[in-house]
Amino acid sequence: MRTAAKLELDAGTKTFASGLLADLIDALRRSRKGDLVALISGDPSIGPDLEAWCRFTRNSLVDVAVEQGRTRWVVRYGETPESVEDRPVGSRLWLYTNFDCNLSCDYCCVRSSPKAPRRALGIERVRRIAVEAAELSVGEIFVTGGEPFMLPDIGEILAACAAAAPTTVLTNGMLFAGRRLATLRSLPRERVTFQISLDSPTPERHDGHRGKGTWARALRGVELACAEGFRVRLAATVSSDAEAEEFRSFLDAHHVSEENRVIRRIVLRGSATQGIALARADLVPEVTITAEGVFWHPVGAEDKDLLVSHDIFPLAESFAAVRRAFDRENEHQRRLAMIFNCA
Missing domain, CATH: 3.30.110.40 (TusA-like domain)
Structure with missing residues (x-):
C-alpha cells in the first residue's frame, strides 16, 4: 500500500x-x-x-x-517523542503464531484478515523457541497474530510459552466457545494473561474499525476470561489524544488498574491509511519472530525494513543480531528510538 x-x-x-x-x-x-x-x-x-x-x-x-x-x-518531518521507559533488548519476545484472523480491522499493522494466508509458526518451532528463550532469561513472551485462537494447537503453544516465561496472548476475545473455551480453561492462570482489544467506551468507533457487533462480543470475551480467573488487560487502538483520554475515563470508571490497560496510537503500516509514521530508527527493538524470520518490532512484522534475519535459530544469535542492529543505529548518536507499546 x-x-x-x-x-x-x-x-x-x-x-x-x-x-x-x-x-x-x-x-x-x-x-x-x-x-x-x-x-x-x-x-x-x-x-x-x-x-x-x-x-x-x-x-x-x-x-x-x-x-x-x-x-x-x-x-x-521531526522526530517522535522521546520515551522515558528503559526496556533492555531481549527482555520481551514476540511470537506471531499466525496471520489469519476472523476480523478485517481497517488499521491492522500486519494486514491480517480471514483472507490472509495463515503463515503459521508451528508448535515445533514454538517449543524450541520457548526452551531457548528460557535459557536467555526472557522476562515475558507475547503471542499474537492474526487471531491466535484460530489455531487448533493454540493451547499447546501457550502452554509451551508459559512454561518458559509469563505469557500474554493478544486476542479479540470473540472465539471463546466450544473446544476453544476448553483450551482457555486448560491454561495456567498464574502464567497466562489475556490482552483483549476494546477500542472505545461504546460500540460505534470499535465496530467502525472492526465490524458490526464486535464491541459487544469483545466485551463478552473480557467478562468470560475474568470469570475464569485470568488476568485481563484491555487494549485500545486510538487515532487521537481525545480518544485516548475518553478511553482512560472509561477504564477509570470501571476501576481498571494502570497495569491492565494499554492505549496505543494507530500506526501507518499494514492496512492503515492514516496514523503515526514510524521508521525503524524510531523504535526500541522488541525481538519479534514470525514464520518468515526475526523482525525488529511487532508493528512491522511483515515489512522488509524491519526484517533483521530470516534465520530464527539459534535464538541467541537472533537476539544478538537485533542488538547489533540497534548498536549501529546508536552509532549515529540520535535519540529517535522510542518505546511503542503493543502490550
Whole structure:
C-alpha cells in the first residue's frame, strides 16, 4: 500500500549537489511537525544522501518504494517523542503464531484478515523457541497474530510459552466457545494473561474499525476470561489524544488498574491509511519472530525494513543480531528510538 504524504516533491534531475537540498528544506518549511513529505527521483543514488541528511537533521525516512522505475522516499518531518521507559533488548519476545484472523480491522499493522494466508509458526518451532528463550532469561513472551485462537494447537503453544516465561496472548476475545473455551480453561492462570482489544467506551468507533457487533462480543470475551480467573488487560487502538483520554475515563470508571490497560496510537503500516509514521530508527527493538524470520518490532512484522534475519535459530544469535542492529543505529548518536507499546 502506498504511503500517503502531505507534499509530493519531484526531484527531476536535481541531486543534493545541484539544488535538491534547497527544495527539500522549502518543502519542510511548508509542513508541520509530523507531516510526511515524499521525494521522487529517477536517480536511486540520492538515497544515501537523503538518509544521511535525515539523520543529521533529526527527521525520519519512513518508507522507500520503487514505482515505475522511479524511487519514492517518504520523510517524516521531526522526530517522535522521546520515551522515558528503559526496556533492555531481549527482555520481551514476540511470537506471531499466525496471520489469519476472523476480523478485517481497517488499521491492522500486519494486514491480517480471514483472507490472509495463515503463515503459521508451528508448535515445533514454538517449543524450541520457548526452551531457548528460557535459557536467555526472557522476562515475558507475547503471542499474537492474526487471531491466535484460530489455531487448533493454540493451547499447546501457550502452554509451551508459559512454561518458559509469563505469557500474554493478544486476542479479540470473540472465539471463546466450544473446544476453544476448553483450551482457555486448560491454561495456567498464574502464567497466562489475556490482552483483549476494546477500542472505545461504546460500540460505534470499535465496530467502525472492526465490524458490526464486535464491541459487544469483545466485551463478552473480557467478562468470560475474568470469570475464569485470568488476568485481563484491555487494549485500545486510538487515532487521537481525545480518544485516548475518553478511553482512560472509561477504564477509570470501571476501576481498571494502570497495569491492565494499554492505549496505543494507530500506526501507518499494514492496512492503515492514516496514523503515526514510524521508521525503524524510531523504535526500541522488541525481538519479534514470525514464520518468515526475526523482525525488529511487532508493528512491522511483515515489512522488509524491519526484517533483521530470516534465520530464527539459534535464538541467541537472533537476539544478538537485533542488538547489533540497534548498536549501529546508536552509532549515529540520535535519540529517535522510542518505546511503542503493543502490550
